[in-house]
Amino acid sequence: MDATTLYSIGELSRRTGLPVRTIRFYSDAGVVAPTTRTPAGYRLYDLDALLRLELLRTLRELGMDLATVQRVLDRELSVADVAAAHADATDVRIRVLQRRRSVLRAVAAGGAGPEEITLMHRLTQLSGEERRRLTHDFVEGTFGTFDTADADHAAAAMVRAALPDLPDDPSGEQVAAWVELAVLVGDEDFRARIRRTAGRQAAGRPLDIESAAGDELMDFTRRKVTDAMESGIDPRSDRGAPVIDDLVHRFAEVFARTPDREFREWMAQQFEEAHDPRVDRYWRLVWIVNGWQVVPNLLPVYPWLVQALRA
Known part of the structure; x- marks a missing residue:
């Protein structure tokens, strides 16, 4: 094979593995034009047409x-630049497919209904920036802006x-936890609850019952x-009794x-x-989504105590 060799469309098909009709289409479109005709x-x-066709x-x-x-x-674009752009686009498609797989696994494991599936798919399709905005809005909407009290800060x-x-590439468990979190942080009642408890924890204030009990x-x-x-x-x-x-x-x-x-109920309310x-539940979901190990001895003891008091 040299620069003076001419190939029929059938020979090009044999050398490139492309169907004759595909090569004819590219030829008609001017992408790989024939050098001459019989x-x-x-x-x-x-040879140049053969190389162009193989690259194509x-x-x-x-x-x-x-x-x-x-x-x-x-030669209007370099192969390197186009390859880099397409590599980025491929990364995006891979992430989309990975999340789609995770949603399907979560659905298969949890038996979600049509509404839950739709919500799960919509929330996992959010971009990284959209997810960050959702959580940022949760923090700012719950604790206010920087002109609030130090405890809120x-x-x-x-x-x-x-x-x-x-x-x-989240697991099915992480997808389910993310969806539950997204719903939870949009609930006004929950925002009031976490503002109250987080404010007390951040300030290091003990409960009244803790101070009195010693x-x-x-x-x-x-x-x-x-x-x-x-x-x-x-x-x-x-x-547990x-x-x-x-x-x-x-x-x-x-x-x-x-x-x-009556005293048991009073204790339950205090704790x-x-x-x-x-x-x-919010903190447990955060651990799951972030892939953090849940350490049993770091779990709060008061929920167990409250349940036992009301048993």
């Missing part, structure tokens, strides 16, 4: 549109430091409840109260101020 009118192509086939297989390919062949900083960030009883309570949680004891079960009965009697003695149902169930 006396009978059959098209003949030189490669670029098309990489997903480039025909107009862009022709500009590359005509501290609370906002605490929440902002652990904002959820859905990865490019460090010794509170340390004992946390140890007992942590042990129960790590042992897998359900707060509403018979196994002795733990909570002992704690109720200890608190009743300190507060000079009768350890009856509920520290860990609102919906706020606790």
Whole structure:
């Protein structure tokens, strides 16, 4: 094969693997024009046409549109620049496909209905900037702007430091957690709850019941409840009853109260101020979305205590 060799359209098809009708289409479009024709009118192509056709086939297989390919062949665009642009576009398509796969897995695992599937798909299609705007609006809408009190600043900083960030290739569990979070942060009642609890936590203010009970009883309570949680004891079960009965009697003695149902409800209300169930759910969802390990002994003990008191 040399520069003077001429090829029929059938020979080009054999060498490039492209169908004759495809080469004829490219030829008619002027992308790979014939070098000359035989006396009978059959098209003949030189080595340059063969090389152009092979490059055209490669670029098309990489997903480039025909107009862009022709500009590359005509040297209006460099292969490097076009390849970089298409590599970026391919990355975007890969991320879209990965999230679509994650949504399908979440649907398959959770048995979501049509409305949930639509919401899940819509929320996972948000761009990184749109997701950041959603969480930014949540923080600013909950804690206000920077002319608010220092306590709000501290609370906002605490929440902002652990904002959820859905990865490019999320698991089905992360997709489901992200969707639940997106709904949760748009709820005004939840915003009021997290502002109250986060503000108290950021300021380091103890609960009234904690201050009145004293460090010794509170340390004992946390140890007992942590042990129960790590042992897998359900707060509403018979196994949880002795733990909570002992704690109720200890608190009743300190507060000079009768350890009856009314006192238990009072205790539950006091400890509920520290860990609102919906706020606790928010933090657990953040851990899941961000792929952080959930460490059992760092989980709040008061939700277990409140459930046991009301069992």
